[in-house]
Amino acid sequence: MDIGVRDKTVLITGSSGDLGRATAKVYAQEGARVVVTYHNNETGARQTAGLVAEAGA
Numbered sequence: 001m002d003i004g005v006r007d008k009t010v011l012i013t014g015s016s017g018d019l020g021r022a023t024a025k026v027y028a029q030e031g032a033r034v035v036v037t038y039h040n041n042e043t044g045a046r047q048t049a050g051l052v053a054e055a056g057a
Contacts, residue, residue, distance in 0.1 A: 016044030
């Protein structure tokens with residue numbers, strides 16, 4: 001799938017939760033630079049950041 005985000009930066013608010021994590025992972029797989037944010041769930045944000053890194057972003 002090519003959604004046209006390669007080499008673009010995306011900010012995913014709520015990326016420490018399930019939906020935000022899934023969204024961040026898809027953007028990372030599509031070649032975007034992903035900014036991971038969180039309010040209270042640092043552990044979830046770190047998990048998301050790990051998935052984003054594994055996907056190559």
